[in-house]
Amino acid sequence: MALKIVKGSIDRMFDKNLQDLVRGIRNHKEEEAKYISTCIDEIKQELKQDNIAVKANAVCKLTYLQMLGYDVSWAAFNIVEVMSSSKFTYKRIGYLAASQCFHESTDVIMLTTNQIRKDLSSPNQYDTGVALTGLSCFVTPDLARDLANDIMTLMSHTKPYIRKKAVLIMYKVFLKYPESLRPAFPRLKEKLEDPDPGVQSAAVNVICELARRNPKNYLSLAPLFFKLMTSSTNNWVLIKIIKLFGALTPLEPRLGKKLIEPLTNLIHSTSAMSLLYECVNTVIAVLISLSSGMPNHSASIQLCVQKLRILIEDSDQNLKYLGLLAMSKILKTHPKSVQSHKDLILQCLDDKDESIRLRALDLLYGMVSKKNLMEIVKKLMLHVDKAEGTTYRDELLTKIIDICSQSNYQYITNFEWYISILVELTRLEGTRHGHLIASQMLDVAIRVKAIRGFAVAQMATLLDNAHLLTGNVQRKGICEVLYAAAWICGEFSEHLENPMQTLEAMLRPKVATLPGHIQAVYVQNAAKLFATVLKSGEGSADSTAAQEMMIERLPLFVQSANLEVQERASCILQLVKYIQKLQQKDVEIAEEVIALFAGELNPVAPKAQKKVPVPEGLDLDAWINEPPSESESEDEQPKAIFSKEEPKHSRPRHTEVDEKELAKRREARKQEQANNPFYIKASPSSQKVYQEAPGVEHIPVVQIDLTVPLKVPGLPMSDQYVKLEEERRQKDRADKKKKEKKKRKEKRSGRGKKHDSGPESEEDITPAHMVDIVTEEMPENALPSDDDDKDPNDPHKALDIDLDNLVQKAAIRPLADSEKLPVRSHRAAEVLKSPAEDGDAERSVSQEPKKKSSKEKKEKKKDKDRDRKKSKEEKKKKKHKHEDKGEDLLGGQEDEPVVQSEETSEVAAPPSSTTAEVSDLDFWLSNAPVPSNTQGAATVAAAAAADPVPEAASGAAPDSEPEEPKDTEAEETKSSKHKKKKQKKEKEEKEKKKKKKHHHHHRHSDAGGEESVQNGTVEEEEPLPPMSNYCLLAENSYIKMMLEDADQVNDIQGNLQDGSQVVVSVIFENKCESFLKSMEFNVLDSLNSKLQRPEGSGAHDGLTVPFQLPPGVSNEARFVFTMQSIVMPQKLKGTLTFIVKNEDSSTHEKLDFKLHFTCTSYLITTPCYSDAFAKLLESGDLKCSSVKLEGISMPFHHLLARICFHHHFSVVERIDSCASMYSRSIQGHHVCLLVKTSDQTVSIDAKCDEPTLLGNVLDEIKQTFSQC
C-alpha cells in the first residue's frame, strides 16, 4: 500500500503536464485526433487518482483540450473536486476549467454552492477573487439566489480588488435572479462614489448595463451621473457615462439640454478620440431627442458634423468608419446638414475597405432625394460593375433597391428608369438576390399602373433572352427574375405587343431546366397569354398557331417531376384541347376563356395576416373535431403510396339532413360570412385606396420618346433616362420660369429672384408619370399596434424594476419581505419567524456592519456624512423647485381675477417617495433655465418666501446657485449664513419677550378628527400600510391647506448645523372656481418659536406666499421656524389671508389654522449601528423612562415601521419580538428605544439625555398607537 503511494508520486513526476500535452500535439500533427484520444485516456486515469495535484494537472489539460473543441463535460465532477482544493494553485485551475465549460444545465453546479460561499468568505483575497471570476461565467439562477447576499456583503469588502469584482458580478446576479436588484441597488449606487476608481468604474459599468435595457428606471440617477461626468477624469468611466446619457436622453429631453454644454466642452477639450467620438454620439442622441424643442442647436449639429468630417477624412480607417457610423445617426433627423457632405461620402464608396464602403452605402440611403436619386444610383451602378467579390456586390444591389424603394418609392420620379435599372441588375454575375429583384419588379408592376405597359415590354424581352440569365450555372439565383417576368407578362398580357412571341418564349423546351416553381408560373401564365391571343382574334392564324403550340409543347411539362408543374400543365393541356374541340364546333369561346383569368389582384400588406384580430368566441387552440381516440387506430387505412392521395379523415361526413336543416345551416353560414373578415365578399371592398400623388393632375405628363430599341438586353439603358430626365427637368424649369415671369410681370413683385439663381428645390421636380401607387391592403379592423418586434426571451425584461423609491434611503417604501435576499441560516427557528422579519429596510443594512472591522466603521461615518450632505442638497433642490413653480404661476396669470378663504379639514394626499424623487429630478433638470427666466420683483418675492434661510440672514438678492455639483461651496456659504442668522434670532427673541401674546393650538384637534381616520383605519392591513406625512391643516370653501409633517428627514437634516430650525411644508389647494391671489401666511410667534421672516419686515408681518392659485390648482410652500427649546411640543396659531377674485368681484378672505410642533417633529431619522448604539447605552449619561402600551394587535414589524415613520426612528437591531431603535433630535439629543412585545402588550424602554423630551416623545408614541 505504502509502496503504491510512493510509486504514484514518482510516476507523477513523469505525468504529462500542459506543456507536454501541447508539445505532444504539435509533434503529432498527422494523427492529432488519435494522439489526443490517448491523452484523454491518460487524463481519465489521472482523474481516478486520489492525489489532488494529479487531478489538477489533468483538469488543466482538459481546459486546453476544451479550447480545441473537445467536450469535457464528463469531467465536471472532477473539476468541482479541484475547485474545492484548499490550495490556491489548484483552486485556480479548477475555477478556470469550470468557467470554460460549465453552463446552466451542468448539474454538478448544484454541488458547488457551499464551496463557492466558503471561497467568497475566504480570508485570502485571491481565493475570493478567483471564485468571483469563475462564478461570473457560470452563475445560474440557483447560485445567484443563494449567493446574492454573500456577494452583497463583498461589495463593502475592505479590499478594492474584491469590491470591484463583487460589484461587477452583481450584474450577472441580477440577470439570473432579478429579485435581487431592488435590495442590492442602494449599495450599488453607493459604490458610484467609492473612493477607489476601479470600484467606481465597475459600478458605473454595471449601472450602465442595467440602464441600457431599461433606461427609464435610472433617470433619477441622472444628477449623480452628471456630477460624475463633470468630475471624473477616467476616460473609461466618462465614456460609459456619456453612453448612458445617450440612452437616457430620449426619455427626458430636458436632460439633453443640460448635457449639451458640458459635452460640447468635452468635445473641444479632449484629446482622446474615443471620448470625443462618444461625446459626439451622445450630442447626436440629444439633438435627436430635442429635434423639435431647441431652436439654437444648429450650432451643435454643425460642430458634430464638422468633427465627424475630420474623422472621416482621417487616414486612420477606424476613425473613418466610426465617423461614417455616427454620421448616419445625424442623417435620420438632420439630413440637410449631412447632405452637404455628399462628396465625401461618395468618395468613401471608392475606399479599399469594404466595411467603410458599406457604411457609406448606408449613408447614401438617407441622402437621396428626388433630385439626386438618379445620379446616386448611377454611381452605384458603376460600382456594381467594378465590384469584386459577390458579398459586396450583393450588398450594393440590395442597397440600390432599398434606396429606390424606400418609403413607398418616394424619390422615384420616373418608373421607366427604375424598371430599366432592375433589368440591368439582372445581368449581375452570381448574385443571390434574384428574388429581391423579382419581388421589386412584381411590386412596381402591380402597384404602379401607369408603368405596366412598359414593364410588360421589358419583361417580354427578358423572357425572350432567358438563355442569357440561365445559361450559366453560377447564375442560378437570378433566374428568380424569370418568375416575375413570366407572371407580369401573363397577368398584364393585354399590354403585350406581340403575345405570340412571348408565348413561344415561355414554352421553349429549355424552360424545363428551370426550377419547378418557376416552371409552374410559366405554365400558368402561358395559359393567360393563350387566352389573350384567343381574344385578340378568334379563329385567326395567330390563335390557331397558339393552340397548336400549346398542345405541342405542354406535354413536356406534364411529364415534369415537379407536382405543381405537372398538375397545372395537365389541367391546362386538357383545357386547350377542350377549347379546340369547341372551336371546331364553331362555338365562340374567347370571352369565357378570358373570364378564367379576369379580376384584379391587389397587393396585401406583409403584416396583414398578423393584424387580423381573432374574432370573439374563436378559440384557435380548440379541437375542431374530437381528437381521434386510440381505439380508432384499428380502422386506419393502408398507407397510400402518394401522400396526397391520403383520404382526409377530418372532413366531417354529412349524413342525410333534411331540407329544413340545410336551409337553416345555409342561413347561418351566410350570417357568419357576413361577419367574417376572412371571407371575401361579393361586393368590391371599400378599402381599396388609391393614393394620388399630391397635385399630380396639374402636372403635364411628358411623353418620353422611346425610339431607342429596348430589345437589346446587353445594353444598359438606364443612363438614357438620366439624360432624358435632365432634359425633362430643364424643360419643366424653363416652363416654370416662363410662367413665373409672366406672373411677375402681372404682379410686379420682385421677390421671385431666388428661383432663378438658387438650386432647384424638391418641389420643382415633377414626376414623369401619374404615379398611382396602390397601397397594400390590410384587413378590416386590423390592430394598429406595431409591437411585433420584441424579443420575449430578453433576460433584461425581468430587470425592468422600479428603483426610484429605493433611492431615497428613508423607510418610506421599505423592501417587502419577499424582496429580501435570502440569508443563509443555520437555525430553523430563524426561518420560521421570517414572516415577521420584514418591515424595515434599515435592518439588513444595520446588521452587516457587525462583521466589519473598525476600519469599516470609519468609512461608514463618512457615508453617513455623505448621506446628510445629500439630503441637504435635496432639500435645497426642493426649495428651488418651489421657486420655479411660483414663478410659473406668477408669470402666467398675473392679471387673473382673484378670491379668498377660511377653515376646514381633510385627509392629505399621500405623497409617495417616488414623486419626491422624481420631482427632485425635475428640479435638477429644470433649474438650468431658471436664472434666465427670472423677472424682477416677482422673483425676489418668490425666492424670499421659498428660501427664507439665506434670505433672512443675508438680505441679499435671491439665492441662485442652480448647479448642485458645487455643493461643498454652497454648504460653506450656508453655514456662515446660519451663524449670522443666529445672532439675528437672538435679537428677535428679545423683541418677542416684550410681547405677551402666546397662542397655543393643537394642529390635530380642530382638524375634525379626520386625520385619525387616515392614520388609523388604513393601517390595519397586512402589507405595510401607506403612511402619509401630510395632514390637513385647515380648509374652507375656498382653500385647503395641508401640512406636511413639520420636519421630513430632508428638511431637518439640512438644518442640523443650526440645531434650531424646523421647516414646514404647506400645500395650498384652491378648491373654488375663482382665482386666489395675494396670499399671506402669518403666524403669531411664541416665546419659544417663531416664523422666520425676511429681513426688514416686522414681527407681525405675514409672509407672502410666492404663488397664486388658479382654480383647482395646488402648490406647496415652505416656511422656516426657529425654535429655542425643543423639549416641549409647541403650538402656534396662524392666519392665511388671501384675495378671492372672480370676474365681477374680489373679496378678502382669511383662514385660521393652528400649527402643532410635536416633539417627534424635532427628531431626525438617523441610522445607527449596533456597536455605536451599545456604546451609547453604556456611556451612562442617558436618563431612563418607559411606557407600556396595551391591546396592540398589529404585527410587530408594522409597529416598528410605524414608529420609524411617524416618529422618525430607525431600527438598530431586531431579535425576535424585540427591537432597539434610535433617533436624534435636531439639537443632537440621542433617543434610544427598546421595544418589546408579547401578547398585545408592547413595552417601550427609552433612554435619552433630555428627560423632558423623552417624556414627550413617549407620550406622542402612545398617542399614535391609541389612535389605532
Add this chain to the structure above:
Amino acid sequence: MIKAILIFNNHGKPRLIRFYQYFAEDMQQQIIRETFHLVSKRDDNVCNFLEGGSLIGGSDYKLIYRHYATLYFVFCVDSSESELGILDLIQVFVETLDKCFENVCELDLIFHMDKVHYILQEVVMGGMVLETNMNEIVAQVELQNRMEKSEGGLSAAPARAVSAVKNMNLPEMPRNINIGDINIKVPSLSPF
C-alpha cells in the same frame, strides 16, 4: 458587454477562447472558424471593426480585432462598448502579456494558455471590463503567481525539475517569433 474573446493565429488555430455566453463546443469551433474566415481576408490597413452579423448575437454585435504579427485578437462586443475603447483595451491586454511574459510571442500563448487566461481574468470579468490600468493588472497577476510559487514549495520541486529537463532538449522551440509591433499607433490611446 463583451460576448467573447478569441485569440487565434494566422492559420486560424485557436490560442485562447473565452466565451461569456454559453455555446456548445462544436458551436464554439464554428464561431472561431467563421471569425477567422472573416478577419483573415482583411488587409492590415483596413479598419478594425466588423459587423458580426449572424455570428454571435446578431446585429447589435461587432467584432473588434487587432492583428499582431502571427496572432489575431478578436473581441466580440455589443453596442454598449465603445469601439475605440475596446481597441485600446486589446492594446492594454497585449502590452500586459508582453510584460508578464517578457517579450511575448505566440509560443508563450501556446504553452501557457492557462496563464494567459489568468491575466485575462484580471482585465475582463464576466464580459465586463474590470481593470484598464496595466500596472494594476500586472501587480495583481504577479501577486497571484507569487502565491502559487510559495504554495508549490518543496513538493512541486521534483515536477519542476523534470519539466525543466523536458524543456532542455527542445531545439524546435524557437523564441524568436515575437508578436512584433505591439506598439502600433493607436490613434485613440489616451491615458486610461
